[in-house]
Amino acid sequence: MQYYVPHPASEALLTSASNWMIIIGGFALILGLVSLIQLHMNRIQRNVEGWGYSGVLFAAMFVMVIAGILAGGENLDSERELTGYGWTYSYAMVPLQGTMFSLLAFFVASAAYRAFRARTKEAALLLVAAILMMWGRVPLGEYLWAFSGDIAQWILNVINSSVRRAILIGVSLGMIALSIKIIFGIERMYLGGKKE
Amino acid sequence: MKPSNHSIVSMMLTIDRRYIFVLIALATLIPLLNPINLPIVISPEVRAVYDHMESLPEGAVFLLSMDFDPASKPEVYPQAISLLRHAFKKNMKVIGMTLVVTGTGMAEEVIATVAEDMGKINGIDYTFLGWRPGASAVILSMGQDLAGTFPQDHYGTPIDELFVMEHVKTLRDVDYAVSLAAGFPGIDEWYIYGKDKYQFELGGGSTAVMAPGLYPRLRGGQINGLIGGLRGAAEYEKLLDQSGKAMAGMDAQSATHFVIIVLVILCNVFYAISRQQKRGWRRT
Amino acid sequence: MCKRIVSFVFTVVVMFLSPLASVVVQAQLQPPQDFRVMDTPNDGGRSLTLGWRASTFDGPSLQYRVLIAMAVEGPYQEVAAFSNNQHFQKDTKSPWWAHLFEQNNHRFDLKSGGQLMLSDGTPYWVKLVIDNGMDSSETQPLSATSFPNFFNWAQANNLLLLILFTVAVLFSILRARKNPHGFLRRIEGLDAVEEAIGRATEMGKPILYLTGSAAMDNPSTIAATVVLSEVAKKVSAYEAGLIVPHRDPIVLAICQEITKEAYTQTGHPDAYKTEMNFYITDDQFSYTAAVQGIMLRERPAAIFMLGYYYAESLLLAETGHEAGAIQIAGTDADHQLPFFFIACDYTLMGEELYAASAYLSREPVMVGTLRAQDMGKAVLLGALILGVAISTIGEIFQTETLMYVAQVFYDFK
Numbered sequence: 001m002q003y004y005v006p007h008p009a010s011e012a013l014l015t016s017a018s019n020w021m022i023i024i025g026g027f028a029l030i031l032g033l034v035s036l037i038q039l040h041m042n043r044i045q046r047n048v049e050g051w052g053y054s055g056v057l058f059a060a061m062f063v064m065v066i067a068g069i070l071a072g073g074e075n076l077d078s079e080r081e082l083t084g085y086g087w088t089y090s091y092a093m094v095p096l097q098g099t100m101f102s103l104l105a106f107f108v109a110s111a112a113y114r115a116f117r118a119r120t121k122e123a124a125l126l127l128v129a130a131i132l133m134m135w136g137r138v139p140l141g142e143y144l145w146a147f148s149g150d151i152a153q154w155i156l157n158v159i160n161s162s163v164r165r166a167i168l169i170g171v172s173l174g175m176i177a178l179s180i181k182i183i184f185g186i187e188r189m190y191l192g193g194k195k196e
Numbered sequence: 197m198k199p200s201n202h203s204i205v206s207m208m209l210t211i212d213r214r215y216i217f218v219l220i221a222l223a224t225l226i227p228l229l230n231p232i233n234l235p236i237v238i239s240p241e242v243r244a245v246y247d248h249m250e251s252l253p254e255g256a257v258f259l260l261s262m263d264f265d266p267a268s269k270p271e272v273y274p275q276a277i278s279l280l281r282h283a284f285k286k287n288m289k290v291i292g293m294t295l296v297v298t299g300t301g302m303a304e305e306v307i308a309t310v311a312e313d314m315g316k317i318n319g320i321d322y323t324f325l326g327w328r329p330g331a332s333a334v335i336l337s338m339g340q341d342l343a344g345t346f347p348q349d350h351y352g353t354p355i356d357e358l359f360v361m362e363h364v365k366t367l368r369d370v371d372y373a374v375s376l377a378a379g380f381p382g383i384d385e386w387y388i389y390g391k392d393k394y395q396f397e398l399g400g401g402s403t404a405v406m407a408p409g410l411y412p413r414l415r416g417g418q419i420n421g422l423i424g425g426l427r428g429a430a431e432y433e434k435l436l437d438q439s440g441k442a443m444a445g446m447d448a449q450s451a452t453h454f455v456i457i458v459l460v461i462l463c464n465v466f467y468a469i470s471r472q473q474k475r476g477w478r479r480t
Numbered sequence: 481m482c483k484r485i486v487s488f489v490f491t492v493v494v495m496f497l498s499p500l501a502s503v504v505v506q507a508q509l510q511p512p513q514d515f516r517v518m519d520t521p522n523d524g525g526r527s528l529t530l531g532w533r534a535s536t537f538d539g540p541s542l543q544y545r546v547l548i549a550m551a552v553e554g555p556y557q558e559v560a561a562f563s564n565n566q567h568f569q570k571d572t573k574s575p576w577w578a579h580l581f582e583q584n585n586h587r588f589d590l591k592s593g594g595q596l597m598l599s600d601g602t603p604y605w606v607k608l609v610i611d612n613g614m615d616s617s618e619t620q621p622l623s624a625t626s627f628p629n630f631f632n633w634a635q636a637n638n639l640l641l642l643i644l645f646t647v648a649v650l651f652s653i654l655r656a657r658k659n660p661h662g663f664l665r666r667i668e669g670l671d672a673v674e675e676a677i678g679r680a681t682e683m684g685k686p687i688l689y690l691t692g693s694a695a696m697d698n699p700s701t702i703a704a705t706v707v708l709s710e711v712a713k714k715v716s717a718y719e720a721g722l723i724v725p726h727r728d729p730i731v732l733a734i735c736q737e738i739t740k741e742a743y744t745q746t747g748h749p750d751a752y753k754t755e756m757n758f759y760i761t762d763d764q765f766s767y768t769a770a771v772q773g774i775m776l777r778e779r780p781a782a783i784f785m786l787g788y789y790y791a792e793s794l795l796l797a798e799t800g801h802e803a804g805a806i807q808i809a810g811t812d813a814d815h816q817l818p819f820f821f822i823a824c825d826y827t828l829m830g831e832e833l834y835a836a837s838a839y840l841s842r843e844p845v846m847v848g849t850l851r852a853q854d855m856g857k858a859v860l861l862g863a864l865i866l867g868v869a870i871s872t873i874g875e876i877f878q879t880e881t882l883m884y885v886a887q888v889f890y891d892f893k
Contacts, residue, residue: 004639006524007628011340018333021697025730032729032759039758050777075301089266089301097267097298100765104405104791107798109220109456110213114801115822116460117467127460134457137427139234140450149237161411164814167830168412171812173856174834175699176642177849180649186845187706213802267765267791298763368593379764379790380694393524395591405791409815 064088129155205473208466216459223455227447234447241414242431244421245399248372249282256371257364258288261386262303263295268378268403269302274429274442275376275401276306282436284314289360290322291370293346295334295381300327304350318351319358326350331381335389339367367394376401376423383410387418401428509610509617510535512544514585517606517624522578522635525600525628526592531581532608532619534568545609546590552605552621559596560588564610575887578634600627637888641859649852656848664847669808669826670839673784676806677714680781686721687711688780690771690796691735692787692811693764695728700812703833704787705731705738707810710840711784712742716751724757725774727767732759768792772799785809785824786833789816797823810836863889 002014040054067084071077075086082090118124135141136152181187252258260279264272283290292307294300307324316322325346328334337345342365343355355361363369373396375386383400391398397420402410404425413419423432426449429442512532520527530546542564547556570583581587590606592598607621656662680687689711691704708724715722724739726732736757743752760770772795775783783800785793785807793809793816800807801823809820810828820827828836831853838846867889870882 004632004635005630006522006632007630008340008524009628011336011524015333015337015340018330018336022329022333025695028729028733030729031733032726032762035729035732035757035759036761039755042755053773075304086301093298094266094269094302097265097763097765098269100769100795101267101791102270103795105224105452106217106220107794109452109459110216111794111798111801111819111823112456113211113213113216113459113463116463118464119467127464131457131460134453138450138453139236139446140454142237143234149239153239156408156411157415160408161415164409164412167812167814167817169860170831170853170857171814171834173645173853173860174703174812174831176645176856177649177853178699178702178834180646181845181849182702184650186653187702265764363595366593368591403791406815409813 129159205466205470209463209470219455219459220452223451224448227451228444231444231447233443234450236427236430236434236443236446238431238435239428241422241424242428243435245279245374245401245423246282246421246432246435248397248399248420249279249286252286252288252371254287256286256288257291257369258283259291259293259367259370259373260307261293261295261373261375261377262299262306263375263382264302264378264403265296265298266302270445271403271426271429272376272378272401273302273306274426274440274445275423275432276303277310277440278429278432278436278438278442279374279376279401279423280307280310281314281438282432284311284316284321285436287321288371289364290316291325291360291364292322293325294327295331295385296378297327297329300350319349319353320360323355323358323360324350325355332385332389335367335381335385336393339390339394342366342369367396370396372397372399374399374401378403378406382406383413383419387413391418399423509612509615511617511619512586512608512610515608515619515622516581517622518580519624519626520589520591521580522574522629522632525626526598528590528598528604528606528624528626529580530586530588530590530606530608531569532586534584534586535564535610541612543611543613544586544588545611546588547607547609547618548590548596549605549621550602552623554605556605556607556621559590562588574634575637575890576884577636598626601625638891641889644859645852645856648855649849652852652855653845653848656844656851660844660847662844662847662851664835664839664842664850667828667832667835667839669810669828669832670836672806672808672826673711673840674714676782676784676808677711677718677720679806680715681718681720683781685781686723686778687715687782687784688771688774688778688800688805689722689724689784690787691724691726691731692785692789693727693767693792694788696730696734698788700786700788700833701728701731703836704810705735706837707784707786707833707840708735709738709742710837712739713746716743716746716748719748719751722756723774723778723780725767725771726757726759727762727764729759729762732757764790764792768795771796775799775803775805779803780805783807785811785820786828786836787811788813789820791816794819794823800824 001010040057043051043054067088071083071085073085074083075089077083112130116127116130118127132148133152133155135145136148136150142149178187249258260276260283262272262276280290290307292303294303304324304326307322308318311318311322318324326349328345330337334345342361346355348354349358367373367390373386373390375383375398377383377400383402386398390396398418399421400410400413400419401423402425404427407422407424407428410419410422414422423429426442426445429440430446433440433443512535514531514533516531518529520529544562544564545558546560548559549556567586567588568583569579569581569585569587572587590596590598598604603623603625605621605623607619609616609618677687689708691708692701694701696702712722722739724735726735736754739756740749740752743749760767775796776799780803783805785796785800786809789811790813793811793813797807797809797820807824808826808828809824810833811817811820812830812833814830817827817829835850838850867886870886874880874882
């Protein structure tokens with residue numbers, strides 16, 4: 001509706017709907033927390049294998065919540081020193097999340113080694129494109145072969161963009177069709193109901 | 197000889213991935229410890245962001261939305277440093293914010309640190325609005341009434357009292373906005389709910405994984421430029437003529453890319469040998 | 481002869497003086513012609529649009545200034561100044577059916593922002609001054625009131641296409657009800673669902689089902705939950721185990737209902753356990769680490785990764801591969817498709833995710849929708865070809881006439 005109706009009333013409606021979603025999301029978080037606590041309490045009670053990890057989860061939750069309450073949710077205090085919450089954020093959460101993300105580099109390498117095999121003509125094409133992209137997107141590649149940067153740029157701008165647009169057209173039509181089914185009440189399975 | 201050759205080939209094809217992990221770790225570590233500072237070529241999409249920043253006059257309003265979490269810090273944080281340095285160097289009015297709650301601490305840290313380095317004062321030269329829940333609803337709401345969305349800055353000062361926000365009432369008053377994103381909410385949301393509705397110029401910065409997906413937006417003119425991953429950050433550092441963490445990381449990225457290229461080529465050599473061996477056995 | 485000389489001299493003098501005369505005339509600047517002020521159409525208000533005829537002597541040396549006042553007598557405040565070769569109707573991105581002025585006429589939108597605050601419903605008086613540095617001339621002040629509009633006519637073509645597509649969807653569904661045996665292209669990934677569940681049953685291992693990282697307002701999450709219903713039915717029929725960890729509590733609540741309903745429909749309500757669906761966290765990498773842990777501890781025989789994914793896609797898919805599971809992924813997150821493609825056994829690309837429920841259930845209503853999607857795609861493909869042809873012909877013959885047709889398919893944001 002927002003797309004066709006520029007009137008501020010439609011913007012207000014969307015903002016209001018979004019605010020309701022935030023409120024519902026906040027209450028739904030209680031559902032999630034209950035689910036999480038139930039699951040891990042059960043694990044501890046039944047002494048299932050790896051129940052200690054559930055203990056670690058509760059301990060970490062407790063430490064973070066207490067640190068957050070004591071620091072009033074602030075990372076820095078009035079003297080711009082790290083609070084307890086800020087400390088756990090900077091020295092636990094940031095490096096842990098960074099570690100998880102950096103695993104991607106390792107997994108990309110192992111997946112590429114396993115998957116980029118010239119089994120068919122299409123796979124060979126994928127392999128060549130991947131090598132050209134990896135070559136042309138780093139300074140060493142451009143240093144060794146100056147033209148590689150232009151090739152990588154061309155692949156990104158032309159082939160990549162057109163293929164993605166084609167996928168997006170299909171996805172968008174699928175989304176619109178699904179939305180129409182939901183609006184007309186034809187699709188109700190996502191509510192746990194049966195199809196019409 | 198045949199069986200031993202075959203066993204080597206099959207062993208190489210099904211090599212334990214931990215050996216690959218060690219190679220990648222070495223390819224990252226060694227260049228970081230012994231950098232050779234390879235020359236960096238500037239791509240048009242990064243230059244577009246730089247040129248647009250250069251074209252803005254002194255006092256222009258620059259909004260930097262740091263929509264990334266700690267996981268993306270290594271790639272996107274250097275982009276934030278460079279953009280902030282550029283904006284402060286040009287004496288722009290800088291508004292910092294984030295749509296990702298876990299990124300609030302980092303966003304505050306980067307804007308406060310760079311501002312201090314450049315001798316800028318909070319409230320006069322820049323402000324950090326912090327985080328509000330709602331993602332795209334926040335952008336939409338900022339387009340209608342910025343003070344209504346962020347009545348106070350991150351430190352509790354009413355934004356009506358901030359000199360830097362004097363003529364900034366809605367997103368329409370922003371001259372240039374850049375979203376540094378690592379997922380949702382990010383550049384797509386800033387375009388759909390921000391630029392498209394409130395008509396301001398928008399640029400983007402993202403992780404390398406996300407960057408190729410943003411090229412259709414770039415080609416369609418929906419964003420005027422794109423800083424992609426650590427490489428993009430390094431290019432921006434070079435444009436500013438300031439060596440930072442991104443440029444230092446480029447050698448490591450070059451080495452890891454070439455390790456993967458060599459691994460892929462080797463894997464295909466072994467694969468070709470194994471196929472030839474299988475064909476040979478079928479004939480005999 | 482003398483007359484001839486006098487006539488020649490006179491002609492020469494006239495020839496030389498006539499341009500000077502025109503300069504003298506030009507020096508006395510005429511006010512802009514056909515000046516009009518109105519509310520900016522198709523917008524959210526707080527904006528006025530000015531239009532006037534482009535004069536023959538427009539150029540960068542001349543300047544226009546826009547003045548605004550609350551009353552006809554003033555005081556007038558200057559709110560914009562620009563050179564004469566700027567701001568034309570042709571510069572604005574609007575289709576031919578929403579043009580206010582002729583293409584070569586000037587158009588300037590006066591929008592609220594910065595130091596100019598316009599209020600809806602308040603009449604403003606606007607006049608335009610033309611200035612060449614030495615002399616200036618101004619129009620009579622004109623009044624206009626801004627107000628918000630209820631419909632953006634510039635996007636009427638888009639609405640028309642949407643209505644046509646909606647009709648096509650509903651028509652296809654009706655047709656599919658009458659003739660339920662429609663053809664469906666083979667999708668390998670979905671054919672493998674049965675095989676994956678059978679394998680899990682044989683091995684006595686559970687099935688791990690992920691609904692992605694997006695919330696319930698994302699269509700791909702809805703599609704993933706619809707497929708979960710079909711998978712849960714098969715899982716309950718085979719009496720295999722099911723693990724569904726979540727990132728969003730609302731998705732968790734909905735999936736609990738879906739799974740329960742699926743088990744009830746197949747006549748195994750007792751086999752359903754609430755703990756099949758559980759919440760982990762909404763934090764991307766904490767969730768990823770937890771699911772990786774489940775993959776390596778439980779060693780599921782089959783892993784379904786449907787819905788919207790970000791950078792966690794490869795981390796999950798590689799760990800799943802390491803766990804030895806048969807993996808079926810499906811996402812409309814185009815930037816994550818390559819990762820699933822290289823690390824999973826089967827990948828549903830883009831719209832195949834939306835087709836999955838139709839494919840698995842073979843319900844006429846669902847299959848009918850796919851038919852409409854195909855029709856939509858055919859129309860868009862035709863529009864693409866037509867657009868390319870029209871643009872090319874227009875470029876070759878230097879004509880914009882054909883653009884009237886092409887603009888029907890444009891997006892005017």
